[in-house]
Amino acid sequence: MKSETAAPAAYCHDNIIELDGVSFAYKDQQVITDLNLVIKERDFMGVIGSNGAGKTTLLKMMVGLLRPTQGEIRLFGEPIRKFRDWDRIGYVPQKNAFNPLFPATVREVVMSGLYSNKKLFRRVGKADQQKCEEAMEVMRIVDIAGKRIGQLSGGQQQRVFLARALINQPDLLILDEPTVGIDAQTQADFFELIFHMHAHHQMTFLMVSHDIEMIEGYLGKEPRDRCGGIKFYVRHSHDQSCEIPGLQHSLLEDAQVPLASK
């Protein structure tokens, strides 16, 4: 761990993602050049950029799907190549990442959030099924648990993938364009929910989005960092007013009380 880099203003939380001089080139094209970036625990980082600015590339590097051509990435203080605690990261992919004709029920998809490297050679037990039911309850998808994922509306699918990402109660939630192809009201509810989770729960967020209004509304008008055409907006939080451990309790309340009333 290198602590000498760009001495932080005042220490309050550990670094969750660190990028040191990261560059990425695809063939002859330089996509990302010498990016230094820190995401601290309890940060909400919004990433905005035009198409082709390299947002997706960046996200893929941060979760180990692509290797930077230069520089180093650390997750939870660990160089990404040695990182093993993947169950600490929840990942909500872009909406069209799966085949809509795939025969998988909502329950099967949510459950698959548990299949990390730590679950290899282990059976799915009662406790796992319980986790799955809870995650579905929280996201209000219990009544569609037996439906095929491809038959659902965009908003329902999004809740399924969010339930899957939350099933391990991750420390870091990564969202890749979570609201593409979803109607305005569902989008607003969705943002309300994750902003609440950030504001009052022990979680860190990284979200790639095209929705500048939403991002600026919660994270402020001024990006903290820039890299080429990509802008990074950050808001930090210390409040943990939802003190009962885990997410389930309060999300369940959110689910009963209409989201807008918070």
Added chain:
Amino acid sequence: MEILTADFFQRALTGGLLIGLTAPLIGIFLVLRRLSMIGDTLAHVTIAGVALGFLIEVYPIGVGLVFAVVASFAIEKLRKAYKGYAELSIAVIMAGGVALASLFFTLGMGYNNDVVSYLFGSIYTLDTTDLYVVGAVTIVVVAIISVFFKEMFLLTFEEDAASVSGLPVKLLNLLITVMTALVVSTAIKIVGALLVSALLTIPAACSLLIARSFKTSVIFSVVIAEIAVVAGLMTAGIWNLAPGATIVLLLIAMLILTLIGKKGFSA
């Protein structure tokens, strides 16, 4: 009817039942990942191995199996080199297989009957050794799939999410391809190289129409394949038809019925 109790028919039935289990198990993963062509490709490569086996007088299915496994590694390598162009690597390997096969054929003084029987299948000529090989492959495939079933589900559903969950994606991909090679090379004596991909893909195609969950679609495709194998062998045995072709035609009939039934339900 006495054919049904004959030894060779019993062996055929046993071999058919085993392949009827493994082929759809692998096939569903291939179909869902849009890699159906891999089965066909590996079948062509296997034929090259079988031809070589006849040429050098070594157990043909054994040589074919080695060829198929080597080709499956090559496909995985090429798939990485041409990311997003899986069908390109598949086409290259397929062409290589066909070329090698015809080379060995001509070296062996033309197509002999034995080799032709691998093109169209000759389930009645299964001997005990063949059964042992098919049995061993079945055990390996069923064991690997039951151990990694949940991981393979996630890999097939969404490869990126599998990576981000820290799963050994490369290893799992390789396992699927190698298992395909094992199944295809042992299945060609039963349905023939030209029809092997039908046994891999049609059961999956049927079950995708009716199953809602992944688990049921796996079960359905195995059941459909087994029905086709048993009914196909019986029909072929009684009316003296070509068994491999009968099995495949039955599968196609079942697919058509499923399609019609589905239309009827949704209408």
